[in-house]
Structures are given as structure tokens and as C-alpha cells.
Amino acid sequence: MATEILMPALSPTMEEGTLAKWLVKEGDTVSSGDIMAEIETDKATMEFEAVDEGTIGKILIEAGTEGVKVNTPIAVLLEEGESEDDIESAKSEAASAPVAADKEQSSETAPAESKTHPEPETDTSPDWPEGTTLKQQTVREALRDGMAEEMRRDETVFIMGEEVAEYQGAYKITQGMLDEFGAKRVIDTPITEHGFAGIGVGAAFGGLKPIVEFMTFNFAMQAIDHIINSAAKTLYMSGGQMGAPMVFRGPNGAAARVGAQHSQDYAAWYMQIPGLKVAMPYAASDYKGLMKTAIRDPNPVIFLENEILYGRSFDVPELDDYTVPFGKARIWREGDDVTIVSFGIGMTYALEAADKLAEDDIKAEVIDLRTLRPMDTGAILKSVKKTNRLVTVEEGWPQGSVGNYISSVVMQEAFDYLDAPVICCTGKDVPMPYAANLEKHALVTTQEVIEAVKTVTYR
Amino acid sequence: MAAKKPSDKAAPSNVSAEELKAYYRDMLLIRRFEEKAGQLYGMGLIGGFCHLYIGQEAVVVGLEATAKDGDSRITTYRDHGHMLACGMDPNGVMAELTGREDGYSKGKGGSMHMFSKEKKFYGGHGIVGANVPLGAGIAFADKYKGNDNVTFTYFGDGAANQGQVYETFNMSALWKLPVIFVIENNQYAMGTSQQRSTSSAEIWERGKAFGIPGEAVDGMDVLAVKSAGETAVKHCREGKGPYILEIKTYRYRGHSMSDPAKYRTREEVQKMRDERDPIEAVRNMLLTGKHASEDDLKAIDKEIKAVVNDSAEFAKDSPEPSLDELWTDIYATEIPQEA
Numbered sequence: 007m008a009t010e011i012l013m014p015a016l017s018p019t020m021e022e023g024t025l026a027k028w029l030v031k032e033g034d035t036v037s038s039g040d041i042m043a044e045i046e047t048d049k050a051t052m053e054f055e056a057v058d059e060g061t062i063g064k065i066l067i068e069a070g071t072e073g074v075k076v077n078t079p080i081a082v083l084l085e086e087g088e089s090e091d092d093i094e095s096a097k098s099e100a101a102s103a104p105v106a107a108d109k110e111q112s113s114e115t116a117p118a119e120s121k122t123h124p125e126p127e128t129d130t131s132p133d134w135p136e137g138t139t140l141k142q143q144t145v146r147e148a149l150r151d152g153m154a155e156e157m158r159r160d161e162t163v164f165i166m167g168e169e170v171a172e173y174q175g176a177y178k179i180t181q182g183m184l185d186e187f188g189a190k191r192v193i194d195t196p197i198t199e200h201g202f203a204g205i206g207v208g209a210a211f212g213g214l215k216p217i218v219e220f221m222t223f224n225f226a227m228q229a230i231d232h233i234i235n236s237a238a239k240t241l242y243m244s245g246g247q248m249g250a251p252m253v254f255r256g257p258n259g260a261a262a263r264v265g266a267q268h269s270q271d272y273a274a275w276y277m278q279i280p281g282l283k284v285a286m287p288y289a290a291s292d293y294k295g296l297m298k299t300a301i302r303d304p305n306p307v308i309f310l311e312n313e314i315l316y317g318r319s320f321d322v323p324e325l326d327d328y329t330v331p332f333g334k335a336r337i338w339r340e341g342d343d344v345t346i347v348s349f350g351i352g353m354t355y356a357l358e359a360a361d362k363l364a365e366d367d368i369k370a371e372v373i374d375l376r377t378l379r380p381m382d383t384g385a386i387l388k389s390v391k392k393t394n395r396l397v398t399v400e401e402g403w404p405q406g407s408v409g410n411y412i413s414s415v416v417m418q419e420a421f422d423y424l425d426a427p428v429i430c431c432t433g434k435d436v437p438m439p440y441a442a443n444l445e446k447h448a449l450v451t452t453q454e455v456i457e458a459v460k461t462v463t464y465r
Numbered sequence: 466m467a468a469k470k471p472s473d474k475a476a477p478s479n480v481s482a483e484e485l486k487a488y489y490r491d492m493l494l495i496r497r498f499e500e501k502a503g504q505l506y507g508m509g510l511i512g513g514f515c516h517l518y519i520g521q522e523a524v525v526v527g528l529e530a531t532a533k534d535g536d537s538r539i540t541t542y543r544d545h546g547h548m549l550a551c552g553m554d555p556n557g558v559m560a561e562l563t564g565r566e567d568g569y570s571k572g573k574g575g576s577m578h579m580f581s582k583e584k585k586f587y588g589g590h591g592i593v594g595a596n597v598p599l600g601a602g603i604a605f606a607d608k609y610k611g612n613d614n615v616t617f618t619y620f621g622d623g624a625a626n627q628g629q630v631y632e633t634f635n636m637s638a639l640w641k642l643p644v645i646f647v648i649e650n651n652q653y654a655m656g657t658s659q660q661r662s663t664s665s666a667e668i669w670e671r672g673k674a675f676g677i678p679g680e681a682v683d684g685m686d687v688l689a690v691k692s693a694g695e696t697a698v699k700h701c702r703e704g705k706g707p708y709i710l711e712i713k714t715y716r717y718r719g720h721s722m723s724d725p726a727k728y729r730t731r732e733e734v735q736k737m738r739d740e741r742d743p744i745e746a747v748r749n750m751l752l753t754g755k756h757a758s759e760d761d762l763k764a765i766d767k768e769i770k771a772v773v774n775d776s777a778e779f780a781k782d783s784p785e786p787s788l789d790e791l792w793t794d795i796y797a798t799e800i801p802q803e804a
Contacts, residue, residue, distance in 0.1 A: 014507025017723030018514065038500055039519075039717065039738065041731070050725030055718075057504045076509060164609070190609070196639070201598050201632025208602015211587050212537070214609055235592050236599055244580035244588070245570035246794040280795050304797035 008063055008088055008096040010079040016045060016052045023047045024072045025080060034062050036083075043069075043080075060085050063093045128384035129334050133291065134323040143322040145315045148290035149179055152297035153217060155327070157187055160215060163301055166193040166202060167219030167256075176221045177257060177316055203229030203254070207236045207306075210250040215301060220256035223272050223310065237306040238281030253300045255309035258286070259351060259401050260438055260449060262314065269438035271402035273350065276308040277378040277411070283332055284379040286310040288353035290320035292376050295330030303332070312351045333380035337389075341369035344459050345389040347412060348399035349375040352450065355431070356399045359455035368463060378408060383415050390416055394425040395462040401449055404432040426462035431455050475753055480688060482756035488530070488687045489747045490765050492522035495546040496744060497773045498555055499718075502545065502562055505777060506722050511562045514591075515576045518546035520717035523743035524649050525550040527690025528617055528710075531698045535612065539587040539600040540619035542577035543649075543716075547619065551584045559776040565783035572786040573794065594627030596620060597646070601633045601707075604644035615701040619647045623654025625668045631675075634707070638675040641706035645697045646672075648709065649684070651716040656728040669711035679709030685741040715741065 013023065024046040030036060036056040043054045063084040067074055074080065082096045143151075157163045164187075169176045171184040171194040184192045195202040199220060206218040220226040226233065233254055241249035259271035276284045283305055285296045293311070300307040322328075338353070339360050348356040353374050360370040371389050375381060390396050396416055398409030409430030416428060434448045459465075476485055499517040506515050518525075521543075529550040532538070540547045548558050553569065561568025561579050569579040577591040587603060590596040600618025607614040624630060625648055637644050648669065654662050665671055669679035678700065682693040690712060697708040715737045719726055726734075751757040 012508060014504075015509050015722075016507070018512060020723075047723070049723055050727070052719075052723070052725055053731075055503070057500045076507075162609075196632075196635060198632040198635065200629045201636055204595060204598025204629060205602040205605055205633065205636060208539075208587075208599035208604075209606045209609070210602070211599065212603040212606025214606045231592055231595060232598070236590070236595055240580075240588070241797055242794045243570055243574040243578035244582075244794075245568075245573055246797070247570075247580050247582045248587070249797050251797070283796075304799055 007085065008092040009058065009060070009083045009085075010096045011042075011081040011083055013067070013074045013076050013078045013080050014045070014054060015076045016047045016054070017049050020047045020049075020076060022073050022075045025067050025069060025074050026051060028065060028069045030062050032062050032065055036060060036062065056083075058083060061088075063088070063090060063096075128382060128388055129331070130337070130385075133295070133330060133336065134325060134328065139324040140321040141324055142319045143290050144317055144319050145290045145293050145311070146177070146179055146317065148294035148320075148322050149297055149311065150181060150183065152294040153180075153301070154183060154186065156298055156301040157183075157191060160301075162213065163215045163217065164191040164193065165217040165219060166195050166206060168195055168197055168221045170194060170219050175219075177313060179316070180219070199225045199228040200232070203232040204236065206252060207232050207250050210237070210252040210306075211240070211248055216252045217301065218252065218254050220254065222268060222313075223256050223258040224268050224270055226254065226256070226272070233276075233282070233306070233308070234279055238279050241305070242281060249304065250306045251304045253297070253307045253309055255297075256311060257313040257316070258310035259312055260433075260445070263440060263442060263445060265440045266437035271400065271433065273310060273378055273400065274402050274406055274408050274411075276310070277381075277408060279379075281306065282379060283307045283377065284310065285332065285377045286350040287376055288315065288350055288374050290318070291322045291328070292330055292336070292374075294322060295328050296332070296376060298327075298329045299332060302329075310350060315351055330376065332377045333382050334376065335382035335385035336374045336376055337371065337385070338374055339370065339372040341371040342393055343369045344395040344397060344463055345371045345373060345386065345393045346397050346399060346455065346459065347373045347375065347386055347409075349378060349408070350400075352399040352401055355450055355452045355455050358452045359459065362452070362456055363459055366465070368459060368465065370459060383412070383419075386412060386416065387420050390420050391423045394423055395459075396424070396428045397431060397455060397458045397462060398428070399431045399450060399455055401433045404430065404435050407432050426464070429458040429462055431458050476750040476756070477688065482751070482754075484530075485747055485751050485756055486765070488526055489744065489751060489762070490769065491526045491529075491550060492687065492744045492747065493765065493769050494555070494772065495522045495526070495549050497769050498549060498559070498776065499545060501773045501777050502559070503718070503722070505559075505563065505780070510781065511576070512564065513575055514542065515562070515722050516543040516720065517718040518543055518716075520737065521649060521651060521684065521714045522546060523687035523690055524647070524684045524712045524714050525619075527687040528647065528694045530691045531694035532615075532617065535585070535614040536617065537585040537587060537600075537603045537607075537614065538617040538619070539596050539603065540589070541593065541596055541621060541624065542589070542591045543621070544577065544579065544589045548579060548581070548586060551581075551586050553579075553581050553584055553586060555772055555776040556779040559780035560783045563780040563783070564785065565780060566786040566790070567779070567783040571790055571794075573790065594620065594624040594629050597624065597627070597630045598633040601637045601642050601644045604637070604642040605640065608640070608642055613643070613702045615643045615645055615698055617645050617647055619649055621654065622648060622650040622652065622659050622663060622668060623657075625671070626654070626663060631671070634672060634675040634677060637707040638677050641704060643701040643704070644707045645694075645701055646677075646679075646707060646709045648711040649714055650711055651714050653716065653720070653728065655720045656724070658728065667711065669709045672709040677707050677709055679711065682710055682712045684712035684714030685743045685746065687743055687747060
């Protein structure tokens with residue numbers, strides 16, 4: 007049957023073009039791949055090739071015609087054995103393809119779920135049963151114990167990174183792990199973040215559960231393409247067929263006097279990515295419990311640690327298998343006058359400020375988010391509905407901060423409950439300086455948190 | 466138009482008629498499928514980026530002939546041929562190209578992002594070079610599990626200038642990973658020729674710096690590709706670590722659908738098509754060696770045309786994904802089981 011040859015779309019954005027030149031004439035035979043015409047698009051002049059074999063029966067659009075819409079018949083192709091009489095019967099292959107109309111309809115009727123923040127039932131159960139024996143443990147030890155317990159439990163879990171094995175960890179997080187698990191499962195990599203992050207993601211595709219340690223998250227910027235494009239998006243791009251169950255972990259944010267390139271807080275960056283989960287714990291029990299949850303999670307998890315917290319000791323429950331769920335905030339201190347929300351090392355300023363505010367009889371409720379994605383916004387809203395005032399605290403930069411997101415959620419969901427604008431206490435909008443006095447000032451300070459609370463409580 | 470002048474090379478005696486016919490069929494399926502995809506793109510049924518594999522068919526067909534069950538493959542965004550060659554369903558591939566619910570990724574991946582857990586096809590990656598460490602990682606998992614599977618990791622001459630490729634070469638050699646690095650050298654990194662972009666004339670020789678053996682292969686000759694693939698696969702399965710195949714091939718079509726083709730002459734493309742076409746070469750071997758008649762081959766052509774036309778019909782008829790699909794597959798609730 008004779009076929010109409012249609013004006014092709016030759017770029018993702020082309021809607022019409024100029025039929026610059028015909029390279030065939032009526033009566034010519036063509037086979038697949040032969041160039042039939044030159045077409046000018048919005049971008050360039052392109053060659054248009056034949057797909058089917060046949061004879062050019064009729065040219066419908068003359069060379070030099072401008073503004074030919076995509077899918078307009080431009081010629082008729084006759085099959086073997088057909089003649090001019092068959093031209094009239096030509097049928098366009100596009101007849102059954104009303105694509106553009108469908109597309110518009112889709113975007114107009116897209117659900118609006120992304121615009122709302124449904125208030126989840128917030129889980130306020132205690133993290134461990136009453137009467138559980140507690141021991142003092144550093145964040146460093148708790149983190150190692152959490153990983154080691156999971157490696158004993160699951161053969162497919164392994165850890166790779168710079169200096170994790172023989173050196174025993176650049177920050178001694180993996181101390182003793184090479185001895186217990188051997189070189190097959192505790193793997194020193196070369197200094198090659200982009201490459202080993204990619205190999206880690208591939209190993210997760212292949213059925214393993216990698217823990218990829220970055221000596222610090224500053225170096226993960228070299229690997230961020232694999233974290234986001236390869237790890238976070240594959241489940242979606244594959245229609246649910248495969249993903250990257252793994253943990254990317256390491257110290258994040260400022261340490262002390264290490265300068266601009268080694269002092270960045272990435273909480274707000276990773277928190278933005280669908281497909282990732284993000285934990286940023288403060289206390290040792292949460293480092294342990296969340297790490298165990300992260301390793302078991304079937305998704306890529308960003309685990310943001312803090313070098314200054316590594317050596318701090320906290321109560322850790324002596325339980326055989328202690329885990330902490332994602333998306334459950336921890337209320338460190340209850341109060342009625344103001345809500346202070348923080349996470350990670352920001353909690354040190356929040357708790358210190360709350361202590362000092364108590365001396366002035368201002369009772370602050372202090373919430374530790376523990377995970378930023380999923381985020382327990384329910385706990386924040388519940389608290390704000392009680393205190394009517396909110397201050398957020400983090401070390402990261404102010405523009406596009408975690409606090410900015412929280413304040414937008416609170417404004418949309420609890421606007422009528424607010425008695426003062428939300429204040430986001432953040433690090434200053436500068437690269438980290440080296441000088442001790444400047445560095446201290448570049449970070450958020452306890453005094454700033456106290457002042458913010460006094461502002462929102464009009465004291 | 467220009468008459469085809471296929472070379473008259475006879476098939477080697479160790480290649481059976483059935484084998485040759487299988488290569489002919491598999492390569493022809495890719496070519497006809499890609500031509501149809503180009504046509505559907507022109508009609509607006511396929512959107513965005515669409516990178517066709519026409520001209521390069523012998524690479525993937527020759528290498529798939531050396532794979533066994535359990536082996537994995539991963540490639541770039543020029544991925545339709547790899548999917549068809551490893552046995553993925555043309556209907557599912559075409560329906561993904563049209564963005565429909567019966568596509569391999571339910572319409573959410575598109576031309577550049579398709580996967581098959583069942584066929585151990587790990588994508589379909591759009592960031593040039595990124596699939597190289599991913600492929601080595603899949604090989605890492607196989608070595609960790611202690612099996613003798615290999616991973617075919619395909620990338621182009623353009624990707625061969627990405628730093629992560631050499632980070633991966635280093636670790637793969639260090640850890641003796643069972644990965645075959647397949648450099649599909651089609652001579653143009655998008656529109657920049659190898660001479661203008663790459664300091665080495667022979668890219669595979671860069672492996673020497675890492676102690677990785679390799680070779681250059683005529684990618685327009687499916688039997689040469691298969692033979693080199695066998696060497697590489699044997700090396701990897703024996704636990705000797707990675708191997709590099711630089712397969713010199715040629716892409717007849719543009720880099721993507723909106724390629725103005727100003728960086729090479731029409732004569733250059735036509736000369737390749739006339740003198741080096743991989744499908745014509747096998748066709749000639751079949752006819753010259755009297756392994757098949759013109760009628761036998763016509764029957765194959767007809768069969769392939771039907772498969773491809775069916776896939777196009779399937780891809781047009783399959784509905785667009787439900788709007789609920791926007792919100793699925795962002796987080797897994799359980800770890801997907803190994804196929």
C-alpha cells in the first residue's frame with residue numbers, strides 16, 4: 007500500500023521547518039538509509055533518510071517551502087508493484103497518533119500532592135523500654151558497633167573507603183574491623199572518590215550492601231554524580247526493577263581550623279534529592295540505631311556524621327539489636343514557650359541555649375530531627391501548635407537551608423498558630439575562614455540562638 | 466541511489482550456517498528496529514533524546530555470542546541495540562521509547578534509561594563515563610560472591626576521556642575484577658572526531674599503564690568481534706582481571722536525532738555503508754558460501770520487519786502510564802531479589 011512520507015520532527019523542540027531541498031525526484035527508487043531531502047529545523051539543516059524501500063510516487067511539498075508543520079505529508083512512497091493509481095490510497099502512519107493532545111492533558115491533570123505536607127501521625131514512643139541498662143559510649147564506638155553488628159548479621163554488607171582497613175580509619179571509626187571481618191569485607195580504596203563511589207553503586211546493583219566511607223563529605227563532591235544520578239534515581243528510572251541499597255557515610259560540616267574546602271555542611275543539599283534518605287544524628291545511641299537501620303534500608307542512605315561529635319559520650323542502651331526508625335524525631339527537652347528544632351551538631355547549640363534560657367524562665371522545647379529525609383515534620387508542627395514560636399538551628403549556609411524548608415512547611419501548615427516569624431539560625435554566608443576567631447564567628451553560636459528565641463518570644 | 470558493493474569475504478570454515486544466520490537476524494533486528502524508532506521520532510511519538518545504533522550492530526551481536534547465563538551488561542545512552550541483543554522484548558523497548566506503561570521502565574525511563582533485572586541488563590546511563598565504574602561494581606559483586614560471571618561494560622571513544630574511566634581501570638586491575646571494558650569507538654564523540662579529542666591513536670593501549678591487556682578489533686566484522694570477545698571472556702572467567710576491547714565501529718546516523726552532520730562528509734558515511742556494512746558482509750558470506758539463498762534471507766527480512774512493525778503498533782497502542790506512576794518507585798520497601 008502506498009505510504010505518505012511525513013514531515014519529520016528532527017529535534018526535541020521542532021514544530022515546523024523548511025523543506026530546503028529534495029535529493030530525489032518522482033519515479034526514483036529509494037531504500038532504507040538513502041537521503042531523500044534536506045530539512046532546515048530551528049537549529050540546523052538536517053538530512054532526512056528513507057526508512058522503507060519503494061518508489062517516490064509523488065512529491066507533495068515543493069523544495070523551498072517554509073513553515074511546513076511536523077507530520078504534514080510531504081511525499082508518497084509506492085511499494086513494489088504499485089503505480090501512480092495507488093497514490094490516492096496513500097495512508098499516513100501518523101493517523102493513529104494524537105500524541106501532542108495527550109501530553110497537554112497529562113500535565114494539566116497531574117495530581118497536586120507535591121504541594122501539600124500531610125501531617126503524619128507522629129510517633130512519640132520512647133526509643134528504648136524503661137529499665138534498659140545504659141552504658142556511656144562515644145559516638146565513634148557506637149557507630150563502629152552498629153556497623154559491625156550488621157556485618158555479622160549479613161554477609162553481603164561490606165565497607166570500602168580510604169584508610170578504612172589497615173590504617174583503622176582516618177578518624178578511627180573502623181578500628182578493629184579489618185581484624186574481625188578480613189580484607190574481603192573491609193576494603194582500602196585508592197584516593198579516587200568518583201571511581202569507588204561508582205563501583206560501590208554498581209556492587210549494590212549487583213546484590214551487595216556496600217557502606218561507602220568518605221573520609222569527609224567534602225570529598226564526596228567528586229562523587230556526587232554517582233550518589234544522585236546513579237544511586238538515587240535508578241529505582242525510578244528502572245520502573246522499580248533495581249536500585250542501590252547502600253550507605254554513604256562520613257564526617258560532614260566543619261571540624262576545627264581546617265579551612266574552607268574541608269568545612270562544608272551538605273545537609274540541605276542531600277535533603278533535596280528524591281530517592282535518597284538522609285540521616286544526621288547527634289547522640290551516640292542514634293548513631294548506632296540509625297546506622298543499623300540505614301544498612302538494612304533498601305534505598306541509598308546518606309549518613310552525615312560530625313568529627314567533633316565522634317569523641318563525645320552519651321547513654322547507649324545495652325540491647326542486642328537496637329535500631330532507631332527513620333523519620334522519628336527525638337524530643338530532648340519539653341517546654342511551652344518556644345520550639346527549637348535542630349539536628350547533628352546543631353543540637354549542641356540548641357541544648358546549650360535551652361539551658362541558659364531556662365535561667366531566664368523561658369522554657370524551650372528542643373527537637374532533634376535525627377533524619378532529614380524522611381523528616382518528622384509532624385513532630386515540629388505538633389510542638390509549634392503548643393509553643394507558637396519556632397527557631398531552627400544548623401551550621402550550614404542560610405540560603406536554601408534546612409531551616410528554610412522547615413519554616414515553609416510550618417507557614418503552610420500552621421500559619422495561624424504562629425505568634426512570631428520563624429527565625430532560622432545558620433552558619434554565616436561565607437566560605438569557612440581559617441583564623442580561630444573568624445571561624446567561631448562563621449558558625450552559628452549559642453548566643454545567636456538565645457537572641458533568636460528572645461526575639462520570637464518578645465523578651 | 467548508490468549501488469551496494471559488499472565485500473566478497475567467505476565465512477571461515479569453523480562458523481556454521483546457523484550461527485551466521487543468527488548474527489544476520491540479530492543485527493538486522495537492531496537495524497530495522499532503529500530505523501523504525503527514527504521514523505516514530507519523526508512522527509512525534511518518541512520525544513527527547515534518541516540515539517540510534519545503526520552501523521554498530523556487529524559490536525553487541527558479536528559480544529553477546531560469547532556471553533553465558535549469569536553474565537551482566539551495562540552501557541551508555543545508545544542502548545537499544547544492547548537490549549535487543551541480550552534478548553529483551555522489542556515490544557517493551559519500543560513502548561518505553563514512546564513513554565507508555567508497557568515499556569521496560571513503565572514509561573519513566575525513556576530511550577536512555579531502560580533496565581532488565583531478568584536479562585542482567587543494568588542500563589541505559591545518560592552521564593558519559595558514569596556506567597564504567599558501575600559496570601566494574603557489578604563485576605565486584607560477582608567476584609565477592611565467588612562465581613565466574615563477567616560484566617560487559619560498554620562505552621564510547623568520547624567516554625574514554627573521562628577521569629572516572631581511569632579511576633576504574635586502576636581499581637579493576639588492582640582487585641582483578643571480571644570486567645570487559647568494551648570501547649565502542651565510532652570515531653566521533655558527539656561531533657568531535659577522535660583526532661581532535663583524544664591524544665592516543667589507540668585508546669585500548671591506555672590500559673597498558675594499568676597492566677590491563679587489550680586489543681583493537683574490527684567492529685564491522687561480527688566474526689572478528691566474537692573472536693576477540695572469546696579471548697576477553699576467557700581471561701576474565703579465569704580470574705585474571707579486566708580486559709579491554711577497543712572495537713572500531715561507525716555510526717551511520719547522527720549522535721542524536723538533532724545532529725546537523727556538519728563534522729563529517731556525506732561521502733565518508735556513504736563509503737562506510739557501501740564498503741564496510743556489517744550486515745551486508747554476513748549476508749554475502751551466507752550467499753557466497755551457499756549457506757542461504759536469496760529467498761531464505763528474504764524470509765528472515767520479512768520476519769524481522771513483522772517483529773519491528775508489531776513492536777511499533779504495540780508501542781502506539783500501549784496507554785500512557787497512569788498518573789499514579791508519578792509517585793511510585795521513588796523508594797523501595799524491600800530489597801529487590803536477585804534474578
